[in-house]
Amino acid sequence: MKLTTITNISVDGVMQGLGGADEDRRGGFERGGWALPLFDGEAETFLSQVYQRADAFLFGRRTYEIFAGYWGAIADPANPIAAALNTRPKYVASTTLTDPQWADTTVLSGDVAAAIGELKAKPAGELQVHGSGALVRWLFDNQLVDEIILLTYPVVVGQGTRLFPATGPDTALDLVDSRATPEGVTIQVYRPTGRPQYATATAD
Numbered sequence: 591m592k593l594t595t596i597t598n599i600s601v602d603g604v605m606q607g608l609g610g611a612d613e614d615r616r617g618g619f620e621r622g623g624w625a626l627p628l629f630d631g632e633a634e635t636f637l638s639q640v641y642q643r644a645d646a647f648l649f650g651r652r653t654y655e656i657f658a659g660y661w662g663a664i665a666d667p668a669n670p671i672a673a674a675l676n677t678r679p680k681y682v683a684s685t686t687l688t689d690p691q692w693a694d695t696t697v698l699s700g701d702v703a704a705a706i707g708e709l710k711a712k713p714a715g716e717l718q719v720h721g722s723g724a725l726v727r728w729l730f731d732n733q734l735v736d737e738i739i740l741l742t743y744p745v746v747v748g749q750g751t752r753l754f755p756a757t758g759p760d761t762a763l764d765l766v767d768s769r770a771t772p773e774g775v776t777i778q779v780y781r782p783t784g785r786p787q788y789a790t791a792t793a794d
Contacts, residue, residue: 591712593648594737595719595726596640598625599753601742605723606750608743613656619750628743632771640739641674645715648706650722651684657720658692681709681717683725703732710734723751730782731759737781738763744774762786 598608607614607622614622649657657675664672680695683702690697698705706729709717719726729735767779 591645591710591715591717592736593706593710593717593719593729593734594739595729595735596637596739596741597721597723597726597753598741598743600624600745600747602746602748603752603754604747604750605721605753614652617751621747621749624745624747625743628745628773628775630771630773630775633741633773633775633777636769636771636777637741638670640718641671643716644674644678644718646679646681646709646717647675648681648683648709648717648719648722648725650725651682651687653721653725654680654682654684654687654690654692654695658690662692681705683728703734706734710736723753726753727755727758730761733782735782737766737779740776740778740780742776742778744776760786 597605599605604624606616606619608625609623610626611622661672661675664676667673676693678694680692681698682690682695683698683706685699687697687699706717719729726735762783762785763780764783765778766781768777770776
């Protein structure tokens with residue numbers, strides 16, 4: 591099963607609180623809701639198609655709780671995102687979540703790398719990670735990501751949690767698809783290809 595991460599980020603890499611003013615105020619974050627004014631019909635169509643092709647979802651605890659509270663309450667089968675999330679298996683990497691209320695949820699609290707490895711070993715399908723910044727960074731550190739989808743919004747937020755930290759492992763990426771929406775959201779699809787190549791010093 592292919593593991594794909596899907597992340598909405600600003601030009602300066604912020605992924606915190608994109609949907610609403612009060613979505614995530616950790617660390618004194620006060621600029622929530624920065625993505626919604628730029629989320630146009632083309633971006634919505636693209637994301638709907640991405641959700642529909644998922645066979646299962648993997649979340650960190652905080653994103654899971656946000657999604658369960660919002661998408662779990664939408665019972666409209668005509669909504670493609672709600673329909674996918676409410677009818678397909680969901681896995682949560684957490685040591686603190688003990689009683690998930692969202693149907694078809696499995697908590698991964700032991701050897702998470704081994705559990706995800708078992709899911710990835712299935713012969714077909716796609717395991718999607720939406721949001722879940724800490725989990726995405728951990729997946730990268732453990733080389734478990736097969737494909738990266740970034741939706742980059744034309745805004746510099748200037749504060750908040752970023753997708754990648756100031757220091758971390760280095761990864762080369764192949765760009766396999768790129769497009770832009772009418773509101774200027776750029777959508778890139780990448781595949782990790784191992785360590786980057788670096789220029790070496792040469793004598794004049």
